[in-house]
Amino acid sequence: MARASQPRSDELTLEVVELIGSVVARYHEEYEEAAAEHALTGAQAGVLNLLARHPLPMRKLAEKLKCEPSNVTGIVDRLESRGLVERRLDPNDRRVKLAAATDEGRRVASGLRGALRFAREPLAGLSDEERRTLRDLLRRMLDDTGDGHAAAG
Numbered sequence: 001m002a003r004a005s006q007p008r009s010d011e012l013t014l015e016v017v018e019l020i021g022s023v024v025a026r027y028h029e030e031y032e033e034a035a036a037e038h039a040l041t042g043a044q045a046g047v048l049n050l051l052a053r054h055p056l057p058m059r060k061l062a063e064k065l066k067c068e069p070s071n072v073t074g075i076v077d078r079l080e081s082r083g084l085v086e087r088r089l090d091p092n093d094r095r096v097k098l099a100a101a102t103d104e105g106r107r108v109a110s111g112l113r114g115a116l117r118f119a120r121e122p123l124a125g126l127s128d129e130e131r132r133t134l135r136d137l138l139r140r141m142l143d144d145t146g147d148g149h150a151a152a153g
Contacts, residue, residue, distance in 0.1 A: 026118045034115035038108055045112050047075050048084055048101060052109035055100035057090065084108055 028042070035045035043065075050056065050064060058076065062069040076099045079085035084105035090096040101109060114120075123131055 027116065030116050030118055031112065034112045037115070038112065040108075044075055044079055045109075047072070047099075048079055048105055048109045049112060051085055051099055051101040052106045055088070055090075055098035057096050057098055061099060079105065 031045060032042045035042050038045070040048070046065070047061065050061065056064070058069055058072055061076075062072045065072060076085055076087070080087065083102060085099055086102055087097050088100055090098050123134075126134070
């Protein structure tokens, strides 16, 4: 009987895990550098990137970031003071405040994503089909439906 709940630990799996770790490390390194070019911390850039996708209640934002709501409030306050984020009432529940990226915030978030050269350059060497396959495999690993809400945030 197959043990589906046991993670694999063969050499190939271990190599893939190590490669994923290297990609994640390079992503964070370049993201921090890109954030610094916009005078943002990595945390501020991460929040801005999430809010550029769609507005979120502060509670949900804290859940996605796996941190205390008070920490998110400070980050959003600093982004708001720079005109990158605004707070607005949730049209579905006026008791709830949403944090949302402004037009300038979406422009900066787009620039941050565009600054990540380490993956964009190697990905350019792959065919459209190969990039779609890689995307689909990553979505499957994250159990992502493709709606922009990956399990990893």
